[in-house]
Amino acid sequence: MAAETFMVTHDLTHYVVEINLNIHQGFYGLLAQGIDITDFEKKQKISPASIPADGIRMEILVGLFLTERNDGRQLVDFNAAYRESCQKFHLATESLPEPLLQSMRRQIGEIIIKWHNLPVGNCLVFNFPAS
Numbered sequence: 001m002a003a004e005t006f007m008v009t010h011d012l013t014h015y016v017v018e019i020n021l022n023i024h025q026g027f028y029g030l031l032a033q034g035i036d037i038t039d040f041e042k043k044q045k046i047s048p049a050s051i052p053a054d055g056i057r058m059e060i061l062v063g064l065f066l067t068e069r070n071d072g073r074q075l076v077d078f079n080a081a082y083r084e085s086c087q088k089f090h091l092a093t094e095s096l097p098e099p100l101l102q103s104m105r106r107q108i109g110e111i112i113i114k115w116h117n118l119p120v121g122n123c124l125v126f127n128f129p130a131s
Contacts, residue, residue: 009066009069009112009115010062010066011027012108012111012115013062013065013108014027014028014058015111015126015128016108017061017104019128020100020107021058025052025055026054026055026058027058027059029055030052030055031128053089053091057091057093060082060085060089061082064081064082064085065105065108068105069109069112074105078101079095079096082096
């Protein structure tokens with residue numbers, strides 16, 4: 001997967017996860033609070049230590065969903081993988097219900113298809129609720 005395609009897919013996955021979990025301290029929440037998107041590329045602007053716990057949790061979830069998409073199959077135990085990854089950062093987690101996981105997988109697939117089918121020069125517009 002080309003780097004640009006990966007980043008768009010990554011960011012679209014963030015949107016789905018953060019909206020479904022009502023998270024305002026993840027990627028889009030931080031953008032809504034005024035952080036410049038280019039700051040995420042500059043470690044001197046945003047260090048891993050400055051990212052809120054919810055932001056780290058969202059990054060972990062997005063990574064797990066993208067792993068599933070790239071591997072073409074669901075993780076055997078998504079919640080166990082989520083818990084294990086969060087423990088590495090000393091973060092508490094709650095298991096996500098299977099119907100919610102399935103719904104997010106479906107929504108991620110749908111939003112990525114919308115992006116791939118988007119005519120050149122057009123854009124997708126999403127609303128992110130204010131915190």
